[in-house]
Amino acid sequence: MKNSYDIVIIGGGPAGLAAAISAYDEGTKDILILEREDRLGGILNQCIHNGFGLTRFKESLSGPEYASRFIDEVLARNIEVLTQTTVLSLTKDKKITAINTEYGVFTVQAKAVILAMGCRERSRGALNVAGSRPAGIYSAGTAQKYVNIKGYMPGKSVVILGSGDIGLIMARRMTLEGAKVHAVCEIMPYSSGLKRNIAQCLDDFGIPLYLNHTITKIEGDKRVTGVVISKVDENKKPIAGTEMHFDCDTVLFSVGLIPENELTKDAEITLSPRTRGAVVYQNRETLVDGVFACGNVLQVHDLVDFVSEESELAGKSASKYVQEGSKIRDEVEVVNGKNIGYVVPQRLDKNLQGNVKLFFRVTNTFRDCTITAKCGDTVLLQRKKKIVVPGEMETLLLTDAKIAQASGKIEVVLEENV
Amino acid sequence: MSKINLTCIECPIGCNIEVEMVDGKPVSITGNSCPRGKLYAENEVVCPKRVVTSTVRATNGVLVPVKTDKPIKKSEMFEVMKKINQTTCKLPVKIGDILVENISDDANLVATGNA
Structure with a gap:
């Protein structure tokens, strides 16, 4: 290990791996990856189900298979990796302090930093579910780690709150391993998971999905003994008289992911309250020169294929920054308008060349609608959609020419067609 | 003739596929957006298979x-x-x-x- 590197990448999951490879291939070879787990691959290591890589590799891979394709590439380039190394702090001037058992606490100076820390699961505490605090309550991802990495079952009789993909995948996984999954309840009127996961993880096994329902009580003293679920009204308030009781020993929470940005805050990098990730330009550079962000630490993606794509962009941009330094910007802000939850990137730099894909999520399910990117009254781009759902990320491709027309602020809006 | 509605599990799009059946055989498949979806539907209505x-x-x-x-x-x-x-x-x-x-x-x- 050295005291300084051209690029330091925080996180060795899918984002960090793809960023490292593309930065290297763009000509900056002095790279260090810092990973807190004992191996590269990040969350993919515990995602043993298939379905990864259809976009990128045109085949259905398991998580470890997808990861290995990138790990092999990183190793082939002799990119330096420190595993079991936790980053403690990051400063604006790109000093990274980390700790591991080999070097103790140490600091490295980077010319460019790529944030690739991924995201973490929302917890029970974030939801304020009533009841005592018995054993048997896990986030779906924690249960996944227990079953797939550690090799033991967290319970035999399960109710799942939230219909995110990890919860659906775990409903199937625990069923196949012999547990009884009684129900998945979802407070929203729609599932946030992929349709195919509803089909192959719930329907295949006759597991009921209760939409517009939430857990209103967790029972049990030492161990969970049951839950009460209730229907909610349009304001998400439980409706009295709709309670259903399930005996169970385990409750899984699959209620959303939050980008893990403690280090980003440390470095006083501006975050978006919408994505809870950094505010970035189209090259994935944050508002601090030379610090880039990609993957789920920037915005929670539906598919790892898109994480890889975004991270390659960040890696390439970081490499360019190391070689060419910072440049004068000509900025346009990108904001989410009517019916749009967020847009990434939040800034466009007109001095950067190339087309720009805007990534965004809608706030509700809409049928027959039109999505528009506009500057004041000038329509830059318009696309009609038959159906959009919040669970699926949407994109708009702004060409160079369209970006050249923009000034001040680009707003993305969704209007329902009458 | 009967109709079977399926959600395709071949890719993240999850197309809604409608299969028309005559004498236990698929005669028309609509709603899929790729050949993989057609193949999936053909198999699914006869003998559903999964990767475990x-x-x-x-x-x-x-x-x-x-x-x-x-x-x-x-x-x-x-x-x-x-x-x-x-x-x-x-x-x-x-x-x-x-x-x-x-x-x-x-x-x-x-x-x-x-x-």
């Missing part, structure tokens, strides 16, 4: 991720799980290594992770 993914415990205790290298009959999933949970393997294991030959329906059980 799980883990096998190596002799040193480490878990090796595995999958069937072809879809197996959906009705055989729990039988295959039983066989998987009776399987052990020795390390090292590489992606693609066959851990059980012909575990069901001509499908082998293969490692999907290096360990």
Whole structure:
């Protein structure tokens, strides 16, 4: 290990791996990856189900298979990796302090930093579910780690709150391993998971999905003994008289992911309250020169294929920054308008060349609608959609020419067609 | 004639596919947006099949991720799980290594992770 590197990448999951490879291939070879787990691959290591890589590799891979394709590439380039190394702090001037058992606490100076820390699961505490605090309550991802990495079952009789993909995948996984999954309840009127996961993880096994329902009580003293679920009204308030009781020993929470940005805050990098990730330009550079962000630490993606794509962009941009330094910007802000939850990137730099894909999520399910990117009254781009759902990320491709027309602020809006 | 509605599981789009059946055979498939979806629907209405993914415990205790290298009959999933949970393997294991030959329906059980 050295005291300084051209690029330091925080996180060795899918984002960090793809960023490292593309930065290297763009000509900056002095790279260090810092990973807190004992191996590269990040969350993919515990995602043993298939379905990864259809976009990128045109085949259905398991998580470890997808990861290995990138790990092999990183190793082939002799990119330096420190595993079991936790980053403690990051400063604006790109000093990274980390700790591991080999070097103790140490600091490295980077010319460019790529944030690739991924995201973490929302917890029970974030939801304020009533009841005592018995054993048997896990986030779906924690249960996944227990079953797939550690090799033991967290319970035999399960109710799942939230219909995110990890919860659906775990409903199937625990069923196949012999547990009884009684129900998945979802407070929203729609599932946030992929349709195919509803089909192959719930329907295949006759597991009921209760939409517009939430857990209103967790029972049990030492161990969970049951839950009460209730229907909610349009304001998400439980409706009295709709309670259903399930005996169970385990409750899984699959209620959303939050980008893990403690280090980003440390470095006083501006975050978006919408994505809870950094505010970035189209090259994935944050508002601090030379610090880039990609993957789920920037915005929670539906598919790892898109994480890889975004991270390659960040890696390439970081490499360019190391070689060419910072440049004068000509900025346009990108904001989410009517019916749009967020847009990434939040800034466009007109001095950067190339087309720009805007990534965004809608706030509700809409049928027959039109999505528009506009500057004041000038329509830059318009696309009609038959159906959009919040669970699926949407994109708009702004060409160079369209970006050249923009000034001040680009707003993305969704209007329902009458 | 009867109609069967399916959600395609071949890719994240999850097309709603409608299959018209005559005498237990699919005569018309609509709603799919690719050839994989058509193939999925044809099989799904006759004999649904799934790839099963799980883990096998190596002799040193480490878990090796595995999958069937072809879809197996959906009705055989729990039988295959039983066989998987009776399987052990020795390390090292590489992606693609066959851990059980012909575990069901001509499908082998293969490692999907290096360990």
